[in-house]
Amino acid sequence: MTGSSLNEIEELIENLNKIFPLKDLEELNFFLGLEVKYLDDGYILLSQEKYAAKLLEKAGMSISNAMPTPMISSVKLHKHDSEPCENPGLYRSIVGVLQYLTTTRLDLSYAVNKASQFMHNLTAEQWKVVKRILRYIKGTRGQGLIFSKSSDYMILAFADADWGADLDDCRSVTGYYIYLGENLIAWKPQKQSKVSKSSTEAEYRVIASAQAAAVVAVQQLL
Structure with a gap:
């Protein structure tokens, strides 16, 4: 729970505890794949580094070379841009995980949005785009959203x-x-x-x- 008033938060917790038992886990560190790191000067980093590592392992790209960008700007995907994808099931699974990764990785949003538009008609060229996104993640796993008091x-x-x-x-x-x-x-x-x-x-x-x-x-x- 979070808010601007510690007194109100404590009062809410106390009232909820009267309805059902609660356990205080203290500061939030990890929840549903989201990692919270408390930095200096009151800054908070919200990331999914462990989640990204598991994604790379699932795709068999844990030791792949990193890329500087998630997508080449000149690439234009369409339904029949190349031969069919050899493993459409893996493609759909990876793109689904990538969509959740964009919770904290906005730099992936555009590329993942493009890749997710071809879930029913997959080609080898589209799979190359997904693999580039994964190579970009390989070199940027620790990135995320930073929030500060203001x-x-x-x-x-x-x-x-x-x-x-x-x-x-x-x-x-x-x-x-x-x-x-x-x-x-x-x-x-x-x-x-x-x-x-x-x-x-x-x-x-x-x-x-x-x-x-x-x-x-x-x-x-x-």
Whole structure:
């Protein structure tokens, strides 16, 4: 449990303990694959290093060479870009694990989003993309989200769109990040629901999505 008032937290725990027995595990360190590290000056690092190591082991890439980026920007995937994937079951399993890894690894979000769009029609070229993501993880397992105490309550949003990124349906891919002061509180990569006729239209759509998410974030804070 967390909050701005220790007294209220203790009172809540006491009331809950009257309903059912509780055990205090003290500071949070590990939960459902999420690791919490307490750094200097009140900073907190939220990561999934052990989870990433198990993923690499599952994929047989624990000793693979690291890559500097999760995806080559010039790569354009589509349904029939090469011969079928030899092991579609492994592909689906790995991509499913990668989706959970993006809980703390936003740098993987775009590449994983692209890879997850071909779960029903897998090709060898798409498997190469997934293996590059894994090689990138090999060299960046300790990365994650950093949170800090702050009196800055300004909401900042950053958004961008990749116009016509999907070669099969011509829909654009968008993404946004929303910060509360220095802390990232919301993000989302997704394919737009409709085809944008221009890059300007695609940009307007992502700005509208980011603005709506920022409003929701503000409402949750009030």
